[in-house]
Amino acid sequence: MFSYLVETGHTVEGAVKSLERKLADMKLQLLWKYDVTTKLFEQGIRLDQDYWILEVSHPDLTKKMLVQNQWSGFFLPCKMVVFSDRETGKTQVGILRPTSAFSHLEDPVLRDLASRLEEQLISVLNEIEQQQVV
Template sequence: MFDYTVTTSKSVDEAVASLEENLKEEQFGVLWNFDLTAKLQEKGQDFDTSYKILEVCNPKEANTVLSENLMVGYFLPCKIVVYKDGEETKIGMPKPTSLIGMAEDGGKLTEVAADIENRLISCIDRTA
């Protein structure tokens, strides 16, 4: 499966705040907390679903993968989305192992991608 997605009873804002704290524990910083709903509404679009996209990065891991293959930068920073789906809040991400598999010579980085994936999944699970 391409993604990892869970459901939480928290609101989108509560989930984002909790997720940011959990990411810090794994040395992932939030580079950007993008409010897609606000941006689409600003552009005149009728979109009222609460939808946040967090771009997250661990500098040490980014350096490791970029030193091996610069094209991996196409997948960076890692994205985690938090959004309202009906009455539920969902937290999810594309799996780094799925993404790295698309890169030329990505196989060399499979272990690193799996470690990053497991750490991000742990952050998501602790948030949910």
Template sequence: MFHYTAETEKSMDEAIQSLEESLKEEKFGVLWQFDIKETLQKKGFDFEQPYKVLEVCNPKEANNVLTENQLVGYFLPCKIVVYQDLETKKTKIGMPKPTALIEMVNDELIKGFATDIENRLIACINNSI
């Protein structure tokens, strides 16, 4: 599976706040938060699903992987989505798995970095639910 998704009873705002705290413990910061619902509505689309994309980065790790292979920059920063599932009305937190993305680079050394980052980000998501 190319992604990891977890579910929580928390509101989106509570989940994002908890996620940001968990990410800080792993030295990740949220660079940008993109509110898809708000953006699409401003553009005249009737999009009602609460859906946010967080771009997260650990500068030390970004430096490490980019030093090894510049193509990894195509996948940076990492993305974590937080949205309300329309059917269950529960908040979901998910991400594309770095190990799935890094397969496209075909670099064995980078796969180790991707596995480490993936495990840490999954732990951050799990700790925030």
């Protein structure tokens, strides 16, 4: 599967804030947050769900990936999404699995690096999923 997705009791905004803290704890950098719903509304387009796209990086692994293969930049930084599911109203948090993205380069060293990064990202998502919301 190309993605890993969990459900959380947080609101979308609460999940984004919680992700910011967890990513920092894991030495992952949140490079960019895009509030899709708001940006579309500013353009006169209505999206009937809260939707965020985040870009996340691990500086050391990013450098190693780019040194190993300069085409790695096509798959960096890693994408995360946070959205309110249209059917259930529950907040979903997910990633594009780095192992899936980097498999296109057919490089065993990159596959190992992508696997290490994916393990960290999945760990963050699993913690978000298990958090008690007050």
